[in-house]
Amino acid sequence: MSIEQVLAWDPEVIVTIDQSFAQTVHNNPLWRGVSAVKNGRVHLSPKLPFGWIDFPPSVNRLPGLWWLGSKVFPALFPEDLGAITREFYQLFYQVELTPAQVQRVLAGRD
Known part of the structure; x- marks a missing residue:
């Protein structure tokens, strides 16, 4: 899915299996507007x-x-x-x- 779709959905929680994504998503300006990222609810499974x-x-x-x-x-x-x-x-x-x-x-x- 695209970042545009994620921004439109604005999930409250993101669960990922990608360790790199989990470590860097908070520093990515494209993702900063997503509620899960803003509220520290990105979880590495x-x-x-x-x-x-x-x-x-x-x-x-x-x-x-x-x-x-x-x-x-x-x-x-x-x-x-x-x-x-x-x-x-x-x-x-x-x-x-x-x-x-x-x-x-x-x-x-x-």
């Missing part, structure tokens, strides 16, 4: 070990539902995403994440 909201279809979409809900409707999703992430990784991947690893996963970093 977690993607380790697979995407949480996009591809490939996997069990990662389960915590992705909580993550997305907490970004779009934070008052309705008060759960501790760190705890959900730790429990999910233990159950599905048999991995004990450190607090730093949990933060990195939730921040959408590789």
